[in-house]
Amino acid sequence: MKTAFRLLAALALALFALPARAAADATTAPTPNLGFEDGHQGWAFNDDVSTVAAEAAHTGAQGLRVALAEPRPTGSSVMGGKFPVTPGQEITLSFWARAPKPMGAVYVYFYDAAGKILPDPQTKGRGPRLRAVDQADGNWHEYNLKVQIPERAAHLALWLHAWSSTTGTMDFDDFALAGLAPDAVPIPPVQRPRPPPPPKPEEIPPRKVPPVIILKFDDVKQFKGMVFPCWTKLAEYLQSRQIKGSFGVICQSLEEATPEYVEWIKRWRDSGLVEFWFHGWDHATHEVDGVRYNEFNKRPYAEQKERFDKAQRLAQEKLGFAFETFGPTGGVGNGLFDENTVKVMADDPHLKAWLYPQPLDKAGQELEAAGKVTILDRVWAVNLEAGVGAPDFNRFLAGYAQNLTRDYFVLQGHPAAWDDNRFAEFARILDFLVAQKAVFMTPMEFVNSRKGGAGK
Numbered sequence: 007m008k009t010a011f012r013l014l015a016a017l018a019l020a021l022f023a024l025p026a027r028a029a030a031d032a033t034t035a036p037t038p039n040l041g042f043e044d045g046h047q048g049w050a051f052n053d054d055v056s057t058v059a060a061e062a063a064h065t066g067a068q069g070l071r072v073a074l075a076e077p078r079p080t081g082s083s084v085m086g087g088k089f090p091v092t093p094g095q096e097i098t099l100s101f102w103a104r105a106p107k108p109m110g111a112v113y114v115y116f117y118d119a120a121g122k123i124l125p126d127p128q129t130k131g132r133g134p135r136l137r138a139v140d141q142a143d144g145n146w147h148e149y150n151l152k153v154q155i156p157e158r159a160a161h162l163a164l165w166l167h168a169w170s171s172t173t174g175t176m177d178f179d180d181f182a183l184a185g186l187a188p189d190a191v192p193i194p195p196v197q198r199p200r201p202p203p204p205p206k207p208e209e210i211p212p213r214k215v216p217p218v219i220i221l222k223f224d225d226v227k228q229f230k231g232m233v234f235p236c237w238t239k240l241a242e243y244l245q246s247r248q249i250k251g252s253f254g255v256i257c258q259s260l261e262e263a264t265p266e267y268v269e270w271i272k273r274w275r276d277s278g279l280v281e282f283w284f285h286g287w288d289h290a291t292h293e294v295d296g297v298r299y300n301e302f303n304k305r306p307y308a309e310q311k312e313r314f315d316k317a318q319r320l321a322q323e324k325l326g327f328a329f330e331t332f333g334p335t336g337g338v339g340n341g342l343f344d345e346n347t348v349k350v351m352a353d354d355p356h357l358k359a360w361l362y363p364q365p366l367d368k369a370g371q372e373l374e375a376a377g378k379v380t381i382l383d384r385v386w387a388v389n390l391e392a393g394v395g396a397p398d399f400n401r402f403l404a405g406y407a408q409n410l411t412r413d414y415f416v417l418q419g420h421p422a423a424w425d426d427n428r429f430a431e432f433a434r435i436l437d438f439l440v441a442q443k444a445v446f447m448t449p450m451e452f453v454n455s456r457k458g459g460a461g462k
Contacts, residue, residue, distance in 0.1 A: 038087060038192050040164075040181035042068045050195035052083040056166070062177040064102040064146050069179035072110065072168045077427045079391070079398035082110070082168040087192030088117060088161035089183065095155040097162065097185040103139045104146045105176040110168035111136040112178070114151065116159040123339075127156050131291070131298030131338050134165070139176060146177075161193065170396040171427050204404040207438050216443040218414035218452055220382060221251035221390075222333060222361050223421055224285055227259035228267040236421045239429075241274050249436065250278075250446045252361075254285025254333050257317035260324050268324055275327070281448035283331035283361065284321075287313040291337045300342050302334045307346040314350050314357075331449040333361035336394075348373050359449045361416055380453045388415050390432060395423025397431035403438065414452065 039048040043066050045058045055074055062069030072082045091097065101112060113136045116124040125131035137151040155162065162183075168176055221244075226237060237253065244251050253274075259267070274280040291298045292305070302310055318328050332351060334342040342363045351357055352373060359380050362370055366383040374381045387405030392398035397419065409415075419432060439446075447455065 038089075040086070040183075041066055041179065042070050048087055048192070048194060050085040050197040052085065052198050052200075053078075053080075054200070055082050055168070056084045062179065064104075064177070064179035066179075069177050070166065072166070072176045072178075074109075074168055074173045074175075077171040077173060078168075079170050079396035079401070079428070079431060080393055081170040081172070081396075082166070084166040085195045086164040086166075087195050088163045089186055089190050089192045091116075091155045091159055091162045091186070091190075093155050093157045093159055095185055097153050097155065097183055099137065099151045099153070099164070099181070099183055100148060101137075101178060101181040102146050102148050103141075103176065103178050104144055105139050105142065106144045106174050107142045107172075108138060108140045109172040109174050110166070110176050111138040112149070112151070113165040113167060114153050115163045115165060116156055117161040117163065118158045119160040121161075124156060124159055125297060125338070125340075126153075127296065128153065130293070131340075133338075163192075163195070170393065171425055202404075204400040205407045207403065207441070210403070210407050210410075210442075212442060213410060215413070216445055217412065217439075218455075219439055219444045219446050220361075220414060220416045220449055220452055221249070221446065222254065222416050222418045222449075223251060224254045224333070224335075224418065225256060225289065225420060225422055226253045226271075226282070226285070227256045228263060231262075231264040232266055233270045234422055236424065238270075240421045241280060243433075245277065245279055247436065247440070248279070249440075250280070250448050250451070252281040252283055252331065252448050254283050254361075255321075255329075256285055256287070256289050256335075257320060258288045260317075260320040263320075263324050271325055275325075281331065281450055282325075282329070283333060283359075283449060284314070284317050284329035284357070285333055286335035287317055289335040289337070297340070298338045299340060300335060300337050302343045302347045303341045304344060305346065307349055310346050310350045311353070314354050318354070318356055328356035330356060331359040331361060332357050334363055336363070345369065351379055352376060359453045361449060380456065382414070382416050382449060382452070384416050384418075385409055385412060388412070388417070390417045390419040390435060395420045395428065397424065397428050397435065399431050399434040399438070402435050406438075 042058050056070060056072045058068050059071040060068055062071035099114060113134045115134050116126060118124055126135050128135060135151060135153050137149050141147040166178055271282055275282055286301045289301060291300055294304045322328050336342055348369050351360060359382060362381050362383040364384055366381060370381040373379050388409055390397050392401045
């Protein structure tokens, strides 16, 4: 099969298979190694579970093997080079893979001339196109995916990824890209340096002043009139350890709130262990000029204020209190708020704290300086999750060890995405923080402590 691909490439047809030394005698850059016959050449291996192995070959001598003995919060990551493309081209990706269960995919990324990732209009900006390895019998299968190159795209690249919280062995081989120009030579991928191993917990000394920890959990809503079981599990776990946290409510769920849902929120709020905060109206993205944006980005002031006002009105009617803390919703990677959100925060009569989705910037500084809203900003390296829904103890530990003078951390999590393995990873982080004598506070409790108030 790979020999046939070499002949096709030599005839300058549009089909590009990426065999072993197809361009050994060429005077230009070497032919891409998408058959893994030349080992790692042409690929960036950004994990320690992906290897080139003879046992992974579909044809030829070698293929790519991803072996996960235990769940990894970030899964696996192997990135290919950037092939030059032009808008409007139709490219068909094909490859062979085998796995014992659905456990990963090949993703197609588009980049503009400056190297910025472009949203894929075929997914309405929700992420890159992907072809999942979904034949769950452990045998080799061919997979195909047709994509059309969007406007402003200059390059295309492949990302091979095993999903987080999966285990098993998945093999890839014999990639081809039909529709590329015959002389398309990719830009080699950048091999990121492997991070040093995280410190061991016992190597991190106790701090003279323990940090304050604000646990921020996103996306509370009712399910068939009830609370998602994950939220009850989390609340009861925090109660068993007498640890405080905060739960972000998607407030459209209050429109049809059942008595069970309302009473659950009231009971946990009254316990003093949980603060409920405003996490958006519907958590939905919206489209502006063909691009998807998050709920509080690229909306006029009046529309954003309406969402805040509806949420506060329902909270007071159904729950008996107004939200004092806000945290914007995400979904796509082009910003979680804009200048109109800042203005609405300043104008809302109830909101006093903002769980800021990023490190403090000028907009946050100016809003806080006005005296009404306290900004609780983020340290990117110190978080519960390495990716959405994927708690990662080792990544947390490495970031924490580099930020030992920070007085507080806002740690974000998405419990609805946690299986038992992910919950256990979250528990490991709490175990470490308890050993560090961390002080757990709700957002408003911390705000009041900073202002000299009594707290809740």
